[in-house]
Amino acid sequence: MRKILRKIRHLNVLAPLLAVALMTAVLLADPPLVRTLRHALWDEYQRLQPRVYQDTAVRIVDIDEDSLAKLGQWPWPRYRIAELVARLQAHQAAAIGFDIVFAEPDRTSPAAVSADWPVPPGVRKLLSGLPDNDTVLARQLSQGGVVLGFSLERRGDGSLPAHMPVPSPVTMGDSPLPYLHRFGSVVAPLSVLGEHTSAVGALTFVPDDDGVVRRVPLVLRVGDRILPTLVTEMLRVGQGAPNYLIRMAPSTNPGIAEIRIGNVVVPTTRNGEAWVHYAPLRRERIIPAWKLLSGEVAPGEIEGRLILFGSSAQGLMDLRFSPLGGVIPGVEAHAQLLEQALTDSFLYRPSWAMAVEALTLVVGGLVVGLLAMYGGALYSALLLATSLAGSLWGGWYAFSTHHLLVDAVVPSLGIFAAFLVASTVHHFTSERRQRWVREAFSRYVSPNLVRHIVDNPDALELGGRRQTCSFVFTDLAGFTTLMEKIDPGEAVALLNRYLDEMIHIAFAHEGTLDRIVGDAVAIMFSAPVRQPDHQQRAHDCALAMQRYATQYALDLQARGIPFGHTRVGVHCGEVIVGNFGGSTIFDYRALGDPVNTAARLESVNKHLGTRVCMSEDVIAGVPGAQVRRVGRLTLKGKSRSLLVYQPLNNGLPFEPAEAAAVPAYEAAYGLMAQSDPGALGAFEALARQRPDDPLVALHLQRLRQGESGEVIVMNEK
Secondary structure (H helix, E strand, O other), X not given: OHHHHHHHHHHOOHHHHHHHHHHHHHHHHOOHHHHHHHHHHHHHHHHHOOOOOOOOOEEEEEOOHHHXXXXXXXXXXXXHHHHHHHHHHHOOOOEEEEOOOOXXXXXXXXXXXXXXXXXXXXXXXXXXXOOOHHHHHHHHHOOOOEEEEEEEEOOOOOOOOOOOOXXXXXXXXXXXXXXXXXXXXXXXXXXXXXXXXXXXXXXXXXXXXXXXXXXXXXXXXXXXXXXXXXXXXXXXXXXXXXOOEEEEOOOOOOOEEEEEEOOEEEEOOOOOEEEOOOOOOOHHHEEEHHHHHOOOOOHHXXXXXXXXXXXXXXXXXXEEXXXXXXXXXXXXXXXXXXXXXXXXXXXXXXXXXXXXXXXHHHHHHHHHHHHHHHOOHHHHHHHHHHHHHHHHHHHHHHHHHHOEOOOOHHHHHHHHHHXXXXXXXXXXXXXXXXXXXXXXXXXXXOXXXXXXXXXXXXXXXXXXXXXEEXXXXXXXXXXXXXXXXXXXXXXXXXHHHHHHHHHHHHXXXXXXXXXXXXXXXXXXXXXXXXXXXXXXXXXXXXXXXXHHHHHHHHHHHHOOOOOOOEEEEEEEEEEEEEEEOOOOOOEEEEXXXXXXXXXXXXXXXXXXOOOEEEEHHHHOOOOOOOEEEEXXXXXXXXXOOEEEEEEHHHHOOOOHHHHHOHHHHHHHHHHHHOOOOHHHHHHHHHHHHOOOOHHHHHHXXXXXXXXXXXXXXXXXX
16 A cells, blocks of 8 residues: 555656646637636736826817717718818818718718708709718818728628728738738728828727727738728828838747837737727817817817817717726727827737746746645645745736736646646545545544544535515516617617616615516515515505606607516515525525516516516505405416405506496406306406406406406416
8 A cells, every 4th residue: 555655646746747738738829718817917907007198199079978969969961070170170180080980971961861852843953052061071181181980891802992092001021911800891981082081091999809909900901901090090190101111020929010100119919909008088188079169179289189080979889898997989999099109108018928928837837836746735825825926926017117918817827726736636645645544543443433533524504594575576578679679779778777767766665686687677675684564665666666667668659769568576475595606706685486476476467468466475564555456376387376466557646437446346356256157247347347457358358268266377477
């Protein structure tokens, strides 16, 4: 046995070696998961130390919500765009760039209006004599200094429109084409605009796998042509440079090294992208479009500056994810890179970074792994902590002091993996040795006593506590169909306003948000704080939600938006409430059959024709509730029937006649519950008085089909 253990100890040294070799291979392969982790760390660096804002010659003319409110919805007539350009040119802007693609003719032009709308011949003749809006803008563009935007698509044959003024770059070294992001076609500005503008630049980003814009390309590829982006052309036109220069890296580390535009040199990735070191959003760089048009902008804010046109309005959907967290307008990324170019404050990933990262991983992993294998637990843990701290500090120091992007994630993971593997092997080896000792020791002491001394397990109770709670479940009907009928951005905005007020109502009644699933909301009462009146609170909350949801839908429907109605289910019962999910992540919620029943009650509304269903367990705690019986429902998958109630008029305000009809309904219901043959006649009389009552229609149909009693078996969820 001792010889076997000795051989195993000799082979154990391979464990940290294999772990280090595997993590080194992962570092060199650079899979998507590794990139995601690395970018997450660098994003955190940016949040801890964003670029210090310096007031440079960069301004954004923002088509913001106020501008849309004052000047009208987008798109604006091109003559208005021409007026904005004219004001900037009059104040001697160095360059004007549009983060907008004018790919289609202006439908508000006089000729377009006369073609699209029936107008008298005399008016049509008058309109035909007026200048075309696109022509007005083209004349203004011909005054110079304007860069129009175009977008790129992956599909296409690589051809370019003839009217795009694209300069040919000067290249030092090999061809950059193999390293550029490749696209197949161009969505170009109108030919009348492209023929009169000074330059055009691509607006296309190439975000990372998580959608965050960390780099902005300076050059892209369509077919065998190299196309500049908006930033490149803004720098070129702003300096009056005839072209730009692409310098390739040495063959030992092939790719693009930097791009020189006039007097500005931008270090790039091998694919021709520049890392953006974001500064916080600042109002100093923003000029609202309405202020420019109204003449409220001082000439000094424009003279000699690079002016970008873009939009921060949520409805225009030009929003991007930022490393600083949240979303920013797409034009903000262009502006931030222009500021970096003018202040020479770039982020840069040096060519030697991967070699340093691999060396850190190999040396640190082997030292920590071998000590974890053969040293004491305390010393190996201290060395691990020191190594991880040193690796992470080195990455932070390179970023914060020298603006270098060095990966500390994979080396740290490699060191930790070596420690973990070595510690695991050491543990199994020690356990095997302890088992041998235990077996030997058991010859002298009772085996069960040995097991107790060695194992000594602790008793831990996992889970939550039992508690009686009330639950409100809501769901919005027809939202998927709505998404197909209107702009998705508008649909999401409508849903957000709806959910915001629904949750506000729940909080006003001191409910706890259990979850949001799509357009559905689940609220619970009496947890985490016990509420003796939780049934009353759930009842009142459900009615308030239904009143709001109904009015919200009616308001939108009056505007021609087919927003659906809301279904609500309310139930209460004993559940397990607590934190679930383990030590990694907590999810505070309730588990138990009452939760599922509340969700089922919400769902059965669509089969009953009702909007709100409340169980007898809830109504029992609501004195004076204005409700009527729906029936004893046997929900699908359940064996016990549940008496369910509907608030009068689904919880909405009602006329006295509505309350006056309740006794007649309850009398008819009582006959039906007793299987009295007179129930059919009673419900037929009610149907004549209340032809639009869904519950009357439901019970009348059941009675005519030969059913009796108040039990309704639900065959669908």
